[in-house]
Amino acid sequence: MRHFLTIKDFTKDELLEMIALAKKIKLQTKKREFVPYLERQTLGMIFEKSSTRTRVSFETGIYQLGGVGLFLSSNDIQLGRGEPMRDTARVISRMVDMVMIRTFEQSKIEEFATFSKVPVINGLTDSYHPVQIMTDYLTILELGVEKPIVAYVGDGNNIAHSWLMLASKLGFELRVATPKDYSCNQEIVSTALEFAKESGAEISFYSEPKEAVKGANVVTTDTWVSMGQENEKEERIKAFNGYIVDNNLMKLANKDAIFLHCLPAYRGYEVSEEVFEAHADEIFLEAENRLHAQKGIMVWLDTHREDIDE
Ligand code: CP
Ligand code: NVA
Numbered sequence: 001m002r003h004f005l006t007i008k009d010f011t012k013d014e015l016l017e018m019i020a021l022a023k024k025i026k027l028q029t030k031k032r033e034f035v036p037y038l039e040r041q042t043l044g045m046i047f048e049k050s051s052t053r054t055r056v057s058f059e060t061g062i063y064q065l066g067g068v069g070l071f072l073s074s075n076d077i078q079l080g081r082g083e084p085m086r087d088t089a090r091v092i093s094r095m096v097d098m099v100m101i102r103t104f105e106q107s108k109i110e111e112f113a114t115f116s117k118v119p120v121i122n123g124l125t126d127s128y129h130p131v132q133i134m135t136d137y138l139t140i141l142e143l144g145v146e147k148p149i150v151a152y153v154g155d156g157n158n159i160a161h162s163w164l165m166l167a168s169k170l171g172f173e174l175r176v177a178t179p180k181d182y183s184c185n186q187e188i189v190s191t192a193l194e195f196a197k198e199s200g201a202e203i204s205f206y207s208e209p210k211e212a213v214k215g216a217n218v219v220t221t222d223t224w225v226s227m228g229q230e231n232e233k234e235e236r237i238k239a240f241n242g243y244i245v246d247n248n249l250m251k252l253a254n255k256d257a258i259f260l261h262c263l264p265a266y267r268g269y270e271v272s273e274e275v276f277e278a279h280a281d282e283i284f285l286e287a288e289n290r291l292h293a294q295k296g297i298m299v300w301l302d303t304h305r306e307d308i309d310e
Contacts, residue, residue, distance in 0.1 A: 022296025
C-alpha cells in the first residue's frame with residue numbers, strides 16, 4: 001500500500017502516471033462522463049487547519065468518482081480533545097477507504113500513516129503541500145509550457161519545499177528566492193539536490209528575486225504568513241519587503257511567462273493587484289485543477305493498494 005505524504009516517495013514515472021490519470025479523468029469529467037473509479041468508497045478528510053480549495057476539491061472529487069467524502073474538523077472529533085493520532089488512525093482507517101489529512105508537523109501525518117490500514121494523502125503540512133504542486137505541474141503542462149523554468153519568490157515554506165521535491169524528481173529547472181532568514185529547510189534542500197543529480201534538475205537559490213526571475217517561464221509565490229504563523233505577521237511583512245511579485249519583477253521573466261499562486265493570495269504583499277488580475281485565468285485554472293489532479297492521485301493510490309483485509 002502506498003501513501004501520498006510527500007513527492008519524495010515517488011519515482012518520476014509514478015508521478016507522471018498520476019498526472020496522466022488526472023488528464024484522462026479531467027477530460028471525462030468535462031464531457032460529463034463520471035466513471036466510478038472509486039465506487040462506494042469513503043474518503044475521510046481530517047482538517048486541523050482551515051481550507052477552501054482542499055476541502056471542496058477532495059469532497060467533490062471523491063463524489064464524482066462514485067464515492068463520498070467525510071469532512072472531519074479536528075474541532076469536532078476527539079483528536080481535538082487529545083485522542084492520539086495513532087488511535088484516530090486505527091479507528092478511522094477501519095471504516096473508510098482512504099484518508100486525507102491537513103495538519104501541522106509532517107511527523108503527525110507520518111504517524112497516522114504508520115497506523116493506517118488505508119492510503120493516506122497529505123492535504124498540507126508545515127513541511128509540504130504535495131497535492132498542490134502536482135496540480136501546479138498539471139496546470140503548467142496544460143498552459144503549454146514545455147520546458148519549465150520555475151522561479152519561486154517568497155517564503156521557504158511548504159510550497160517551496162514541494163517545488164524542490166517535484167523539480168528534483170522530474171528534472172526541470174527551479175530557482176528559489178527567499179530572504180536569508182526565511183530560506184528552505186536545509187535537510188529538504190539536501191535531499192532535493194541529491195535527487196537532482198539523478199534527474200538532471202537545475203536547482204538554484206537566490207536572495208535577490210530579480211536574479212531568480214530573469215528568463216523564467218513560470219513565476220510563482222505564496223503567502224508570507226502561513227497557517228500557524230499568524231503571530232509572526234508583523235515581523236514577516238518587514239522581512240519580505242522587496243519580495244512582492246509585481247509588474248517590475250514580471251517584466252524580467254520571459255515575455256509569455258505564466259504566474260501561478262496556490263491561493264489564498266494577499267494582494268499588495270506577495271503579489272500585486274496588477275499581476276494577480278493579469279494572470280487570473282492561469283491562477284483560477286490552477287485552482288480548478290486541484291479537483292482533477294487529486295482524482296488522478298486517489299485513483300492511482302487505489303490501484304496500488306494491496307488486499308489488506310485479514
Ligand atoms: N491552496 C490551498 O490548499 O487552498 P486551501 O487552503 O483553501 O485548501
Ligand atoms: N503556505 C500556505 C499555503 C496555503 C495553501 C500555508 O501553509 O498556510
